[in-house]
Amino acid sequence: MTEAETMTTEFSPENSELKEEYAQFVGRKVLFILLSLVGIAVLAGIAATLGSANITPVEVYTAILARFFPGTFHTTDFIDTIVWQLRLHRVLMGIFAGMGLAVAGSAMQGILKNPLASPFTLGIASAATFGASLAIIMGAGFVTGQYLIVGNAFVFTMLASLIVYGLAKYKGITPETMILAGIAIMYLFSAMTSFLQYVGESEEVQEVVFWMMGSLGRSSWDKVGIIALVTVACTLVLMAFSWDINALGAGDETAKSLGVNVEFVRILCMMMASLITASIICFTGTIGFIGLVAPHITRMVVGGDHRFLLPASGLVGALILLGADTVARTILAPVILPVGIMTSFLGVPFFIYLFLRRRKDYW
Amino acid sequence: MVKITIKGLSFSYGSRSILEELNLVVGDSEVLSLVGPNGSGKTTLIKCIDRILKPKGTILLDGGRDLQSLSRQEVAKYIGYVPQSTTSVLTSTVFDTILMGRKPHMGWRVADEDIDKVVDIMKLLHVEEFALKDFSELSGGQKQRVLIARALAQEPEVLLLDEPTSNLDVKHQLEALDTVRSIVKATGISAVMAIHDLNLAARYSDTLVMLKNGTVHAIGDPSSLLTKENIRSIFGVEAVVMRDLDRPYVVPIRSLNGEAEG
Numbered sequence: 001m002t003e004a005e006t007m008t009t010e011f012s013p014e015n016s017e018l019k020e021e022y023a024q025f026v027g028r029k030v031l032f033i034l035l036s037l038v039g040i041a042v043l044a045g046i047a048a049t050l051g052s053a054n055i056t057p058v059e060v061y062t063a064i065l066a067r068f069f070p071g072t073f074h075t076t077d078f079i080d081t082i083v084w085q086l087r088l089h090r091v092l093m094g095i096f097a098g099m100g101l102a103v104a105g106s107a108m109q110g111i112l113k114n115p116l117a118s119p120f121t122l123g124i125a126s127a128a129t130f131g132a133s134l135a136i137i138m139g140a141g142f143v144t145g146q147y148l149i150v151g152n153a154f155v156f157t158m159l160a161s162l163i164v165y166g167l168a169k170y171k172g173i174t175p176e177t178m179i180l181a182g183i184a185i186m187y188l189f190s191a192m193t194s195f196l197q198y199v200g201e202s203e204e205v206q207e208v209v210f211w212m213m214g215s216l217g218r219s220s221w222d223k224v225g226i227i228a229l230v231t232v233a234c235t236l237v238l239m240a241f242s243w244d245i246n247a248l249g250a251g252d253e254t255a256k257s258l259g260v261n262v263e264f265v266r267i268l269c270m271m272m273a274s275l276i277t278a279s280i281i282c283f284t285g286t287i288g289f290i291g292l293v294a295p296h297i298t299r300m301v302v303g304g305d306h307r308f309l310l311p312a313s314g315l316v317g318a319l320i321l322l323g324a325d326t327v328a329r330t331i332l333a334p335v336i337l338p339v340g341i342m343t344s345f346l347g348v349p350f351f352i353y354l355f356l357r358r359r360k361d362y363w
Numbered sequence: 364m365v366k367i368t369i370k371g372l373s374f375s376y377g378s379r380s381i382l383e384e385l386n387l388v389v390g391d392s393e394v395l396s397l398v399g400p401n402g403s404g405k406t407t408l409i410k411c412i413d414r415i416l417k418p419k420g421t422i423l424l425d426g427g428r429d430l431q432s433l434s435r436q437e438v439a440k441y442i443g444y445v446p447q448s449t450t451s452v453l454t455s456t457v458f459d460t461i462l463m464g465r466k467p468h469m470g471w472r473v474a475d476e477d478i479d480k481v482v483d484i485m486k487l488l489h490v491e492e493f494a495l496k497d498f499s500e501l502s503g504g505q506k507q508r509v510l511i512a513r514a515l516a517q518e519p520e521v522l523l524l525d526e527p528t529s530n531l532d533v534k535h536q537l538e539a540l541d542t543v544r545s546i547v548k549a550t551g552i553s554a555v556m557a558i559h560d561l562n563l564a565a566r567y568s569d570t571l572v573m574l575k576n577g578t579v580h581a582i583g584d585p586s587s588l589l590t591k592e593n594i595r596s597i598f599g600v601e602a603v604v605m606r607d608l609d610r611p612y613v614v615p616i617r618s619l620n621g622e623a624e625g
Binding site: 015016019021022110113233240242243246247249250251253255256257258259260261299303304305309 | 409411413414415434435436438439440442444446453454455456458459460463464465467471478479482483485486494495517523595624
């Protein structure tokens with residue numbers, strides 16, 4: 001049989017074996033995503049039981065379901081109030097914020113082909129900090145009233161990503177130019193924040209420092225709504241470009257030869273990642289680490305295919321942030337630690353453990 | 364039918380001109396090798412044909428479609444690019460790497476048909492035994508086969524290969540080129556490769572194109588083209604050309620400094 005004939009042969013048993021093997025390989029990734037979803041649901045129930053009023057996980061789930069199926073599930077007004085008005089929005093804020101930061105991080109690592117890329121290493125978070133500091137210390141900003149800090153953090157975050165884009169565009173949009181521009185922007189905004197702290201009153205500086213630690217304590221239903229909407233919408237856009245991001249991983253020239261509009265994809269994904277990050281950290285303050293490490297942990301498990309990596313990192317990020325917030329609320333109760341501190345305390349040892357245990361190159 | 368027609372192709376990086384008024388035709392089921400010294404424009408020409416670079420002049424595909432008027436995706440359905448085997452790929456299994464070649468043909472979801480084609484191509488190139496291994500774990504020769512497989516998954520009419528033998532040992536050089544030639548002869552697609560090794564080029568090509576200073580210096584079948592005179596004027600090297608089994612092979616003797624400069 002010639003090689004041309006082999007190409008068109010009908011399916012031999014060996015072929016279906018190989019197909020089966022690949023189907024299992026994909027199935028494992030889907031299983032991981034499903035397990036993560038279950039994990040989040042369980043952890044959310046546990047997280048909602050924590051606090052001064054003692055309620056059980058079953059009561060929490062019943063109170064949640066009672067709103068959707070009032071005929072089937074019954075709860076008390078007291079528990080309903082505790083769950084729906086006091087706790088659930090914080091839990092959901094943790095889930096969506098963790099998800100968004102992790103998705104943004106894995107998208108940036110993918111389009112820039114760099115394991116160190118994250119909203120923080122690319123200057124986006126330091127721009128948000130500067131925006132918030134400007135509002136706290138100088139009272140100056142783009143919007144007025146209660147949304148001054150939020151508005152400033154958001155605007156400066158988007159501004160930073162536009163500057164990174166502009167600088168990179170001028171030199172040619174490659175991973176290297178974008179990373180270098182991002183790092184330059186990070187130092188610039190850090191220096192400006194330091195300057196503001198230097199001239200600020202001590203109470204104001206304290207407020208800035210507290211903002212920088214990141215916290216879910218300022219959550220509310222409308223904030224959860226905004227974060228959830230932006231995160232889900234941008235994640236769907238990024239996932240639609242999964243194949244293009246995968247192709248970028250093989251190098252710009254190969255991606256082009258496979259039909260990818262390289263610069264467009266890179267800019268679009270960068271903008272989506274910035275938008276997610278901006279809409280989260282303007283409410284929570286800078287929660288570091290998740291955007292960098294959740295994608296790495298996920299990549300070790302599901303591999304580098306962004307069709308699975310993006311949603312799976314989002315779920316892992318949600319688990320980490322929700323878990324960290326749960327611990328932060330209980331470990332020194334009634335004192336609640338800022339979640340930004342806890343994410344690193346819990347996540348770094350876990351990450352180093354995985355990193356050392358893994359023999360194979362995963363990046 | 365003609366696969367690619369190139370007319371008056373020019374390209375320059377800033378003021379440095381790389382290709383000048385180059386004309387070339389790639390025929391059906393043909394292995395065409397671009398040879399010439401470093402900087403003669405081999406790789407640049409490959410990149411122009413793949414629309415990675417944007418040259419002046421005309422490149423027609425398929426006997427009439429203007430390359431510049433096509434979308435990247437349409438080009439990707441006609442031309443498959445095989446980069447050097449040193450290329451790095453972000454964590455990806457061999458299966459996923461080859462599946463990527465289906466990108467011009469498929470949407471977000473992978474159809475059964477795409478999986479079938481990938482499996483067939485993996486068997487054709489004998490890479491099925493490491494289907495779920497990571498690309499980065501493979502040897503140079505295995506990587507080269509996977510990269511050829513990915514380009515074939517595009518179901519192209521033309522394969523472009525950039526130095527397909529660099530970084531491979533002698534055995535794998537022969538295997539890589541055997542693979543390319545047998546696919547070309549079996550399927551009717553054509554292959555255009557930039558290659559340094561004159562003897563391998565002579566052995567595996569139907570047509571040899573000698574490039575010098577960004578233009579075609581000579582074109583023809585390997586045995587009529589590989590002469591002492593041509594090698595002297597292209598490379599500035601004194602060589603002996605011998606014949607074995609009706610194929611020429613070149614033994615370089617010494618460099619002639621200054622005689623083929625410019």
